Amino acid sequence: MVDLSQLNPRQREAAKYIDGPLLVLAGAGSGKTSVITRKIAYLIGSCGIKAHHIAAVTFTNKAAREMKERVSSLVGKGGAKGLTVSTFHNLGLNIIRFENKTAGYKPGFSILDQDDCKGIIRDVMHREHGDDGDMIELVQNAISSLKNDLIEPHQAIEMATSPQEMMIAQTYEVYQRMLRAYNAVDFDDLIMVPTLLFMKHEEVLARWQKKIRYLLVDEYQDTNTSQYELVKLLVGHRTGLTVVGDDDQSIYAWRGAKPENLSLLKKDFPTLKLVKLEQNYRSTGLILNAANRVIDNNPHEFEKKLWSDKGYGDPIRILKCRNDEVESERIATEIVERRLRYGCGYKDFAVLYRGNHQSRVIEMKLQAYQVPYKLSGGQSFFGRNEIKDIMGYLRLLINPSDDAAFLRIINTPRREIGPTTIEKLSEYAAMRGISMMSATTEMGLEQMLMPKAVDRLRRFGHWLENITKNAYTDDPVAAIKEMIADIDYEGYLLQNSGTPNQAERRMKNVWFLIDSVNKMIEKADEVGEEVTIEDAVGKLILRDMMEQQEQEDETDQVQLMTLHASKGLEFPHVYIMGMEEELMPHRNSIEADTIEEERRLMYVGITRAKRTLALTYAGKRRQYGEAITTTHSRFLDELPPDDITWEGRDESSEEEKKQRGQETLSSLRNMLADF
DNA sequence: CCCGGAATTCTTTTT
DNA sequence: GAATTCCGGG
Numbered sequence: 001m002v003d004l005s006q007l008n009p010r011q012r013e014a015a016k017y018i019d020g021p022l023l024v025l026a027g028a029g030s031g032k033t034s035v036i037t038r039k040i041a042y043l044i045g046s047c048g049i050k051a052h053h054i055a056a057v058t059f060t061n062k063a064a065r066e067m068k069e070r071v072s073s074l075v076g077k078g079g080a081k082g083l084t085v086s087t088f089h090n091l092g093l094n095i096i097r098f099e100n101k102t103a104g105y106k107p108g109f110s111i112l113d114q115d116d117c118k119g120i121i122r123d124v125m126h127r128e129h130g131d132d133g134d135m136i137e138l139v140q141n142a143i144s145s146l147k148n149d150l151i152e153p154h155q156a157i158e159m160a161t162s163p164q165e166m167m168i169a170q171t172y173e174v175y176q177r178m179l180r181a182y183n184a185v186d187f188d189d190l191i192m193v194p195t196l197l198f199m200k201h202e203e204v205l206a207r208w209q210k211k212i213r214y215l216l217v218d219e220y221q222d223t224n225t226s227q228y229e230l231v232k233l234l235v236g237h238r239t240g241l242t243v244v245g246d247d248d249q250s251i252y253a254w255r256g257a258k259p260e261n262l263s264l265l266k267k268d269f270p271t272l273k274l275v276k277l278e279q280n281y282r283s284t285g286l287i288l289n290a291a292n293r294v295i296d297n298n299p300h301e302f303e304k305k306l307w308s309d310k311g312y313g314d315p316i317r318i319l320k321c322r323n324d325e326v327e328s329e330r331i332a333t334e335i336v337e338r339r340l341r342y343g344c345g346y347k348d349f350a351v352l353y354r355g356n357h358q359s360r361v362i363e364m365k366l367q368a369y370q371v372p373y374k375l376s377g378g379q380s381f382f383g384r385n386e387i388k389d390i391m392g393y394l395r396l397l398i399n400p401s402d403d404a405a406f407l408r409i410i411n412t413p414r415r416e417i418g419p420t421t422i423e424k425l426s427e428y429a430a431m432r433g434i435s436m437m438s439a440t441t442e443m444g445l446e447q448m449l450m451p452k453a454v455d456r457l458r459r460f461g462h463w464l465e466n467i468t469k470n471a472y473t474d475d476p477v478a479a480i481k482e483m484i485a486d487i488d489y490e491g492y493l494l495q496n497s498g499t500p501n502q503a504e505r506r507m508k509n510v511w512f513l514i515d516s517v518n519k520m521i522e523k524a525d526e527v528g529e530e531v532t533i534e535d536a537v538g539k540l541i542l543r544d545m546m547e548q549q550e551q552e553d554e555t556d557q558v559q560l561m562t563l564h565a566s567k568g569l570e571f572p573h574v575y576i577m578g579m580e581e582e583l584m585p586h587r588n589s590i591e592a593d594t595i596e597e598e599r600r601l602m603y604v605g606i607t608r609a610k611r612t613l614a615l616t617y618a619g620k621r622r623q624y625g626e627a628i629t630t631t632h633s634r635f636l637d638e639l640p641p642d643d644i645t646w647e648g649r650d651e652s653s654e655e656e657k658k659q660r661g662q663e664t665l666s667s668l669r670n671m672l673a674d675f
Numbered sequence: 676c677c678c679g680g681a682a683t684t685c686t687t688t689t690t
Numbered sequence: 691g692a693a694t695t696c697c698g699g700g
Contacts, residue, residue, distance in 0.1 A: 087690065
């Protein structure tokens, strides 16, 4: 029997209700993860549902991993065997992989990230419309929305009502054809393709419905139309559905999330039961109160009043600093000092910010004080050129049709194959209807290219063919290592990095990547699962499993991340920096009038804090290299004045003057450093 | 075709 | 200030 005694009555009700579709409205810190994990344990342990018939879907790999661990600790490793806990995208990947024939893809298909897709769209638009570059982003977003709404190219063309829409639809059509030709999918396809597959092929849907008998969805307010459709299809007319969400934490509308999916649920599942979790177990009273006050400024569909029986706790502090460097300096020194005062670890502190670029200054200061930190999220790892290069090689290894990967690496490192040669090769490949990779070894090339160029292409083609053969017949990791040695990537880095030191660090990233592939294959071997190199590369692009390693060497480090990335996490002590107009709320959001979503982001940030919360802003900030004067964020004015202490707000106040007098020396230094 | 320096653009947020 | 793109001379 599964122990549900640690849950409060509402939570227990949510965990035990399995007779129909259930919506759990779970406020921040109300223990929703406990409910989901215990419900899964309950389904397995008390309802006799086999783990492999249960699927739980979340939005981040981190959340998925944590959930799986917690379920395992409740029911034991054996009990959780076969349980699916994954992101929507990973579930979609598995479905496409399994059904690749029906879906029209070959086994080693690639997953393209935004950069790759953008490149393709740029090509298409250039070719079809002779367009210069500034519509690309718009078109890419438009195509993404179309896919999120499950609209296929031919429908988009029918629906187009303006020349611009027509242009987008046509670009979409060609783009999608190219993806097919490359044997590739983009992130949106990972959801759209399975959903359309389910709609068009009853037997496929039946197979997955048979497999997944109980579905749980976390962070439901973040689902987009296609994800919701996928959920509906999987559940069908059955009752095995629990979704958990909080409309106040909807912060992904910009990428197609439809928080109204929460209320749509009532329509689509008339027997839907609603359970609200309103007791917060995370934050002190003052923090929770502040969060409630901020979010009160937004309209609400679902009434919800979060309460806590924890004490009031420390007041929330707002710190004004002279400039962004002082701001970071302040946070860094406080962390050093408070760690000793509270006797807690570095890991108990989190510094949150609106945009990834803001991490630089705080990183510098933390380094100066030798404070260990962990920067999470950002494309820091996968955005790195060396990683994109090697991923390009890996992708080409498992999918020779992947022209996007081919283009990335054909002349990296330098093989003296320039734009002219590539242009001609591409022309030839298009003419013959084959991939660029297979075109390299064709005989017909002589007619179009200089013998020298043909020779270079051929050498490359045969070389990679050979490596590919080794990867499939021999030890794949050894083949990859051989490949990297062959191209002397290390030498290339040494040549092209600023300092040898930098080159070394980049090379370490590469080895880390290879090690990830290795670990994944080894790990699969242990469990007796068959994981191919295709799986490994696919998951890598979805950023799955990188974090697994990060987690292994989890140490005592200050957590640095964006507000978005902080959702779902909690920390004893939280700093939110850059609380300034145009930054938080972000300028684009002010212009686009999406302040409400920014406010929810603020709400998410505040509710991460368990014990103390400090909000900081800088009077002057460096932006694009020059100093600008800032105004403090409007959200600061929405906090309950009685519960907060301002520091350094009024330059001319008595206290400030006194302080200034006391720190002549340091202020002199600051003035010198003050731009 | 490559290299180096100059000019330019650029920053939301993520799977 | 950094990263990308542009441009002219080997």
